Amino acid sequence: PEPIVEPEEATPEQLAQVNDLQQQIDDLENVLSHQNFSNSQPEEATPEQLAQVNDLQQQIDDLENVLSHQNFSNSQPEEATPEQLAQVNDLQQQIDDLENVLSHQNFSNSQPEEATPEQFSKVKKLEKEIEKLEAVDIEHEIIQTLRKQNKKLDDIENKLNHSDTSKIKTSETIPQEAYCVRCKTKRIIKNPKETTMKNGRPAIKGFCSVCECKVFRIGKIKK
Structure with missing residues (x-):
């Protein structure tokens, strides 16, 4: 064990x-x-x-x-x-x-x-x-x-x-951001996917758009 x-x-x-x-x-x-x-x-x-x-x-x-x-x-x-x-x-x-x-x-x-x-x-x-x-x-x-x-x-x-x-409406998905530990700043999430945490809360996972390392944030994908 x-x-x-x-x-x-x-x-x-x-x-x-x-x-x-x-x-x-x-x-x-x-x-x-x-x-x-x-x-x-x-x-x-x-x-x-x-x-x-x-x-x-x-x-x-x-x-x-x-x-x-x-x-x-x-x-x-x-x-x-x-x-x-x-x-x-x-x-x-x-x-x-x-x-x-x-x-x-x-x-x-x-x-x-x-x-x-x-x-x-x-x-x-x-x-x-x-x-x-x-x-x-x-x-x-x-x-x-x-x-x-x-x-x-x-x-x-x-x-x-x-x-x-509200003045500019678009059908495109709003870019999702998450804190990247490697870049030490917020980055746009590449290939964002919705998931669920152990406590039942919705979350988004994907990859940093700059360094390609895994990133994660709480919330749902906004459209």
Whole structure:
């Protein structure tokens, strides 16, 4: 029989890095929340804000790359740690705040307001953080919470995509993206195929369009 490998815990440095990223994201959201998202004249993000979003995304990608090489055993489910519970609560708060901002924007069919790059970046970032938490076999209650939050993100993303593409309709399949460990960035999935995870969630698998290595992401193929 193969030996049971104990799940590896996140180090204090990694937890501190996550907390630091969360604080930076909170500060950025606080600034964005004071901007005017009126229907008549939407305010554009400044170059500094865009640069800050890109920097946070890069830090999150680097941290996820480190965590992806840690071993999380499926044979012995572990209890959710206080850090994981806090991270889930933080994700819920960020998603609620994002929904609140979007609720004040006009997504009518007659005159859709274009989604900002920050909104797309924020949705993708939250999706990646949820994927990272789901990769750890933690308590069933936490998994259910994450599924609900992912559903919220799907609704937000659908709303953003609708506002951004309602003026230009196409029958072509929307390119699917996934994080490539080798390229250390998101890449378009080559030959995407739908599959189902052990927990019943839909997922997409395929190959990186640049380096040809296998890639994977949670969700369904969008058409």
